[in-house]
Amino acid sequence: MFRIASAQVFRNVIRHSSTDATLILERSINKVQLLGRVGQDPVMRQVEGRNPVTIFSVATNEMWRSGEGESSYAGDVSQKTTWHRISVFKPGLxxxxxxxxxxxxxxxxxxxxxxxxxxxxxxxxxxxxxxxxDNIIFLSDNRV
Known part of the structure; x- marks a missing residue:
C-alpha cells in the first residue's frame, strides 16, 4: 500500500515540477515476441545515406479445432498462417x-x-x- 501511494506521489511531483505543462513522463511498452519459421533467406538493403538493414519474413501459425462434441479431439483442425516482416538495424545482430x-x-x-x-x-x-x-534466438541448426 505504501509503495503504491509513494509511486503516485512521485508521478505527481514529476508532472507538476516540470516547467512545461504538457510534459508528462509516462512509461509505455512496444514489445513483440514471435516464434516461427523463416519464410525467405534474408536480404541486406542500404538506402543512400542510411545504415544497412537486414530483412526477412517469419511465419507464425494459429491452430484450432472446430466441431461438435465435448471431446477436444473431435472436429476439424483449422490453421491460419500469418507472415511478419522482420527488419534488423543493430549492426552486430x-x-x-x-x-x-x-x-x-x-x-x-x-x-x-x-x-x-x-x-x-x-x-x-x-x-x-x-x-x-532487438534480439534473435536461433532454434534450428543450419541443416534445415
Missing part, C-alpha cells in the same frame, strides 16, 4: 542475421512494432507493418 538466418529455420524474435508508409513502383502509397528486431 544485422550481420549475424544476414549470415545465419536461412529459409525454413525456426527462430524466436523479440522486438517492437513499427508502422510506416512507402511509395511502390506504381507511385501508390502503401502502409507497412514491420517488426524491428
Amino acid at each position: 544485422r550481420d549475424v542475421a544476414y549470415q545465419y538466418v536461412k529459409k525454413g529455420s525456426r527462430v524466436f524474435v523479440e522486438g517492437k512494432l513499427d508502422y510506416g508508409e512507402y511509395v511502390d513502383k506504381n507511385n501508390v502509397r502503401r502502409q507497412a507493418t514491420t517488426i524491428i528486431a
Whole structure:
C-alpha cells in the first residue's frame, strides 16, 4: 500500500515540477515476441545515406479445432498462417542475421512494432507493418 501511494506521489511531483505543462513522463511498452519459421533467406538493403538493414519474413501459425462434441479431439483442425516482416538495424545482430538466418529455420524474435508508409513502383502509397528486431534466438541448426 505504501509503495503504491509513494509511486503516485512521485508521478505527481514529476508532472507538476516540470516547467512545461504538457510534459508528462509516462512509461509505455512496444514489445513483440514471435516464434516461427523463416519464410525467405534474408536480404541486406542500404538506402543512400542510411545504415544497412537486414530483412526477412517469419511465419507464425494459429491452430484450432472446430466441431461438435465435448471431446477436444473431435472436429476439424483449422490453421491460419500469418507472415511478419522482420527488419534488423543493430549492426552486430544485422550481420549475424544476414549470415545465419536461412529459409525454413525456426527462430524466436523479440522486438517492437513499427508502422510506416512507402511509395511502390506504381507511385501508390502503401502502409507497412514491420517488426524491428532487438534480439534473435536461433532454434534450428543450419541443416534445415
